[in-house]
Amino acid sequence: MADNERPKEEEAITDLKNDLQNVSVEENGTDETEETPERKITQTDHLNKRLLSAFLDRINVNPQLQQSEVFDNTENSSDTDPEEDDAKDLPENKFGTMSGDHARKLIIGISGATNSGKSTLVDLLLSALPNCSAIHQDDYYLESGDKRLTWIPELNHENWDEMKAIEMDKLVTDIQDWSSNTIKLSHPSTSILLVDGFLLYNYKPLNQLFNKRYFLEVNRDVCWSRRREREYIPADVPGYFDKIVWPAYLDNLKEIKEQTDITFLDGTSNKEELFQTVLKDILSIASLPH
Template sequence: MNTFRLIFACSLFLCRATNSGKSTLVKQLVSALPSCSAIHQDDYFLEPGDKRLTWIPELNHEHWDEMKAIEMDKLVSDIQQWMKKISSQSDHSSSILLVDGFLLYNYRPLNAVFSKRYFLDVNKSVCRSRRSERDYDPPDVPGYFDKIVWPAYLNNFEEIKDMTGITFLDGTIKQEDIFQIVLKDILSIIPSNH
């Protein structure tokens, strides 16, 4: 049976792009690690206009920063399918799956499958600045960050801040430094014959 590791690179922030550097980190790791795949929570958002989304009347906008805006069951199913596929392969190589997102640790069914867990943290001003440089579909409306995004992050962080087994990293340090820290940590759990 194959050895596989489910590695998780998670950021602090919310809604499609977390603005903490998780997507950049995952791309770097996929390029650097052999037998590495990635699943992105952002790919599981509901479509705009979906009836399951919460409508925020005072902003005339949908709420994208809560669990029910994401098809988490499908995400879990895709992770399980990857695990089954790796388990059924006959060679004995190691495989690594990186899963990135902003609400993964808040979804309890996922926590048991991670070998490593990382959380990239940025402060409110950095987060706001990075978010303002991104294009969203649908775009953020005025007031969305202060009314929804940041309060949702604080609530979600409160749920996970005392969990054991999470490595909290400063998302404001150089991307290369974050990459080297996480790469070294991942390489420490890969069998040396890989």
């Protein structure tokens, strides 16, 4: 470098150092000799300060410093925008992994014929799975006497085994609300929702919510022997099972058999073995120890 150019470089460096010092003085409020109007330190000031420091380092200390490192230091600074930090804590999506200490959401469908063992299986899973809750399709039946129910004249009875007897839209909304609510846990984990019911997989808006679906099958004799031991409100009338319940189940089963992502299970198998099979499967999906 020519001798006549060195004073210009030294003068430029001196000006940069003064600018850097002025930013530090304004930030720390240590200059008591001059009375200047108070000005809020902005993100631009912080950025300028870091860029000036990097520039001086490049000239006087580390000539190999790359430009990319200057901006990496800026991005990693503790002076980053708080709103950007908050955004990092938001969930990636409704059903995926949550960042921070939020829960990953899984929605599991447990369907099958009436009296196929759905409720028993759900109760066992609730007692075994951490951070697990349940929604029951039976809680969304219309009230008896509702005009939306189909009346069966020959049985003098309402039809409770078709989809129009259930408030499906409300069921879907409640599941979506559960999924969208943020769940804060003491450590990163998985939150599981079990949804049980006899008509879950014939309703497209509901099908789109499940991460995993199970269906318990039973034969007619087992289904009838179990059903006649239970009490319903309103009670079954003679002929209701043969005319409504079983034909509706067969139609439902025929329709969903075309859906290849449903795991069909034998509802007549040992309850404990059935429970252990589904439990291990869910634990594997949720990446939980088992």
